[in-house]
Amino acid sequence: MRLPKLSKLELQIMEALWTSGPLAIREIQEAFPQKGRPAYTTVQTMVYRLEVKKALRRARKIGNAHIFEAVISRDTAQRRLVDEFLSLFGxxxxxxxxxxxxxxxxxxxxxxxxxxxxxxxxxxxxxx
Amino acid sequence: MRLPKLSKLELQIMEALWTSGPLAIREIQEAFPQKGRPAYTTVQTMVYRLEVKKALRRARKIGNAHIFEAVISRDTAQRRLVDEFLSLFGxxxxxxxxxxxxxxxxxxxxxxxxxxxxxxxxxxxxxx
DNA sequence: TTGGTCCTACGACATCTGTCGTAAGCTAGC
DNA sequence: GCTAGCTTACGACAGATGTCGTAGGACCAA
Known part of the structure; x- marks a missing residue:
């Protein structure tokens, strides 16, 4: 899966990492606007799934919290998005x-x- | 649901109607390239779902077969697509x-x- | 050392998509 | 009138996505 498909929410999570560098789940969650911010465990679930997709990985630990970092670059993901989009228009x-x-x-x-x-x-x- | 979200397959079905005008299920199915053409009932299911979403409707009947026509215009759907896409890029x-x-x-x-x-x-x- | 707090690891569940299979009905030709 | 063949109407199911809750372990501060 070199270029896994990322959903909207998954992209928002990656966006946080691309913008701010390695983050803990809590920090990713707080990167969402208060209004409509998903629950902590929702973010956690998506992060785990992104980990399975190899879009991000655990970089290190601070206390008992894991710090995650992006594996896929923003450019790579955007290329995938654009391709996907264009295919819809033939x-x-x-x-x-x-x-x-x-x-x-x-x-x-x-x-x-x-x-x-x-x-x-x-x-x-x-x-x- | 004025601008229902359409999936890739749903869009391909709408595309057939936009391009050829009102069609029967069988004709929509045959509008797909032989290679990887979905089963008749797969197309049928998607058409029914599009009907529920009010993206198309039964126009008339020929023999015992229903003829479906697009309710949503190609432009409307494409606008929705572009908006959706842009939102992914903020x-x-x-x-x-x-x-x-x-x-x-x-x-x-x-x-x-x-x-x-x-x-x-x-x-x-x-x-x- | 003992709470209280935070994080992790899982599991659950509802929707949406994409895929079909099947049963029963309608049609058209013989 | 009867049967072969195409349609319809439904139901099923798996995978992806978005949402969370809970149980239990880890850590820090008093």
Whole structure:
């Protein structure tokens, strides 16, 4: 399972680790906004499942509490997410972009950045 | 449930209806590629569930077979999908775009189209 | 040393998805 | 009219996800 599928809640947990580095269960739980924060054992269960999926691991212990760290990088997980998402559109970008723009999720700056990145990429390919 | 969440398989079924118009279960099933095509009753179950979710409905009958038609539009479903997806990234477009480009999913044409669309949108807002 | 507090390890359970099988009904052709 | 074949309506089941509760062990402070 090199690129395990992560659910929304699992991603939120990984996000805490990616953002703050190794954390204890309690700290991960407290990284959730008070409003709608899942119970301690809910977070615990998800962390254990992420451990089974090899998305994170026990790094060390402080007192009797385990400290967990991410094994999968944010980039890796995001790549997986994007792929998954695109497959839902049959890989056709057009409707995706259109939707993003209509909804106002895509700004001129985003597009400009995209253009620059594309140019860089093209150059790297031409002159390796 | 104005915008029910649709799973991957459910979306594939809706896709058949969006593409071909009202269909019978058998036709929906046959819209799947031979390779890995789900059993007739699997499609049937999903169609029934989509009916409960009000994503489609029985339009009429031909012989003893029901003909189903989409109630939710492709656009509506895609908007839901994009929103869902963006929420996984905390609404930050930057990593999404970067990922799309790195993976080669975004072409210069896509970006050009995006730019044009953005301009149109901006104009529409300025001169309503 | 003895509580009180915190953490761990499990187990439970409801939903949602994806997969089908089966029984019974309807149809169409012979 | 009768039977072969396709449909429908249901029921079942396994795996993933999200939610927790509980029992018992570990640790610290008095």
């Amino acid at each position: 890989g056709r970008m057009q409707p995706v972009m259109a939707q993003l723009i209509e909804a106002g999720n895509l700004t001129q700056k985003d597009v400009a950045d995209a253009e620059r990145l594309l140019r860089d990429l093209a150059r790297r390919k031409k002159e390796p | 609404g930050r477009m930057q990593p999404v775009m970067a990922q799309l480009i790195e993976a080669g999913n975004l072409t210069q044409k896509d970006v050009a189209d995006a730019e044009r669309l953005l301009r149109d949108l901006a104009r529409r807002k300025k001169e309503p």
